[in-house]
Amino acid sequence: MQETSASIQITALPAFNDNYLWLIHAGKHALVVDPGDAAVVEQALEAGGYQLDGILLTHHHADHTGGALALQQHWHCPVYAPDNDHAAYRELNAFRVKEGDQITFSALPDLSCEVLSLPGHTLDHLAFYLNQQHLFSGDVMFGAGCGRLFEGTPPQMYASLQRIAALPSETLIYPAHEYTAHNIAFALTVEPENTTLQQRARNTALLREHQQPTLPTTLALEKATNPFLRCQSLAQQPAFYDWQPLDVFTELRARRNVF
Numbered sequence: 092m093q094e095t096s097a098s099i100q101i102t103a104l105p106a107f108n109d110n111y112l113w114l115i116h117a118g119k120h121a122l123v124v125d126p127g128d129a130a131v132v133e134q135a136l137e138a139g140g141y142q143l144d145g146i147l148l149t150h151h152h153a154d155h156t157g158g159a160l161a162l163q164q165h166w167h168c169p170v171y172a173p174d175n176d177h178a179a180y181r182e183l184n185a186f187r188v189k190e191g192d193q194i195t196f197s198a199l200p201d202l203s204c205e206v207l208s209l210p211g212h213t214l215d216h217l218a219f220y221l222n223q224q225h226l227f228s229g230d231v232m233f234g235a236g237c238g239r240l241f242e243g244t245p246p247q248m249y250a251s252l253q254r255i256a257a258l259p260s261e262t263l264i265y266p267a268h269e270y271t272a273h274n275i276a277f278a279l280t281v282e283p284e285n286t287t288l289q290q291r292a293r294n295t296a297l298l299r300e301h302q303q304p305t306l307p308t309t310l311a312l313e314k315a316t317n318p319f320l321r322c323q324s325l326a327q328q329p330a331f332y333d334w335q336p337l338d339v340f341t342e343l344r345a346r347r348n349v350f
């Protein structure tokens with residue numbers, strides 16, 4: 092559980108094989124990001140004695156949206172979803188949000204949430220930036236990695252990751268999947284001599300041995316170890332010498348697809 096300012100806390104709810112549904116709670120009030128499985132969320136709400144006051148959806152994939160309708164029907168709470176007409180959102184009574192929108196919750200007055208548009212994994216992908224401290228990055232950025240390009244182009248995804256990289260280094264990042272260990276194994280093929288990455292590999296192995304989440308992560312750690320945020324520095328290294336950073340990104344994403 093991640094302690095934050097005031098009394099806001101953020102808890103990872105494991106679901107499916109490797110998803111995290113992120114529960115944000117303060118007192119008896121809670122929000123959930125990407126509730127792919129309603130039962131997992133209901134169980135956590137009951138265990139904590141929380142009521143659900145809002146649902147935030149980063150993108151249309153079923154493992155992020157599948158539980159939203161059942162939760163909304165039970166709790167009559169607002170849903171905030173990307174502004175497109177994908178079938179995943181159609182039955183929801185959702186507020187459509189986009190880049191630059193600010194979301195507030197009357198039950199959670201200490202909380203402010205800014206919407207970022209980060210296309211690449213899907214074209215509608217959003218991230219939610221909470222209290223200028225916590226970024227819910229969905230499937231754009233993972234621990235030591237990034238999402239696959241299902242709908243967007245490499246330049247779109249690269250720009251989205253650069254957007255995240257421009258946030259303060261102490262930003263805590265909450266990806267929607269536990270992919271860190273496999274991503275680190277790939278990152279070590281790119282930068283085997285990176286000592287921060289080597290240390291992260293050891294820390295990650297220890298956490299996973301004890302079934303602990305490796306997330307949230309910090310932007311500072313990602314900048315030091317995530318190859319998809321390191322394309323500028325990689326472009327100075329012998330393996331990619333004289334490449335453009337975007338070409339390094341495109342090459343790494345292609346290699347990671349088959350790793």
Ligand SMILES: [Zn+2]
Nearest residue numbers: 150152212230
């Ligand atoms: Zn996805």
